[in-house]
Amino acid sequence: MLVAAAATLPHPTITLLQTSSLSSVVQSELERMILSGELPPGEKLTEVALAARLGVSRGPLREAFRMLEEAGLVRTEKNRGVFVRDLPVEEAIEIFDLRATMDELVGRRLAAGIAPAALKEIRGLVDQMEHAVKAKDAHTYHLLNLRFHDRLVELAGNRKLTAIYRKLIKELSLFRRLDLADGWLMPISAGEHRQIVKAIASGDVEAAGRAMFEHVMESKERTIKNHQRPTAAAATAATTPRSQVRPAR
Helix, strand or coil, rough: HHHHHHHHHCHHHHHHHHHHHHHHHHHHHHCCCCCCCCCCCEEEEHHHHHHHHCCCHHHHHHHHHHHHHHHHEEECCCCCCCCCCCCCHHHHHHHHHHHHHHHHHHHHHCCCCCCCCHHHHHHHHHHHHHHHCCCHHHHHHHHHHHHEEEEEHCCCCCCCHHHHHHHHHHHHHHCCCCHCCCCCCCHHHHHHHHHHHHHHHHCHHHHHHHHHHHHHHHHHHHHHHHHHHHHHHHHHHHHCCCCCCCCCC
């Protein structure tokens, strides 16, 4: 009887693999929800609700939380639970500065020897971005923008650099809130991307590195300004006497 019962139990290694695989699936889905804004910064991740929503037990969910914390996307507060991280502006600035240095290296490496097929591919991505600008499609432009930069880093051929870059970009997405949603910014951004491709195609490592570096620093400045706008508006509203506030019409 005991032998028969034991024979029906899954092997511990199989159980571990199944749990790990399920945790990875749950982690990927939660990451998608966080990066898309479906789970916004500051949101509490309730085990019971998410387990029911995703159709999993709480074990794989807790392991997914652990992986997301390692990735810098959530934080755990003792006796309070797990929350989507709200990235402070100071940390976002640090990430931009680090990313600018990394992208400068990527630009230099690609200019020194990018394959014709790869150059054609990134030109095609910029073409698609320009079409999105004409269509005033900010969402598609944002996705293409992410794909363009991720592909450049991939093409640089340094796996460690790619892994670090992707982690930083995920963390930065907690802060950026689709900065390119303002239509007037998209043509400017698209022009910067076209200049990056031209510099890489020219084989001028200095120009390519500089174009990549300056593009990231411009993105940093735009992000800071977008962050300061609502802060300044809130400060003005807080100091304006009620007698001067006109009712909305």
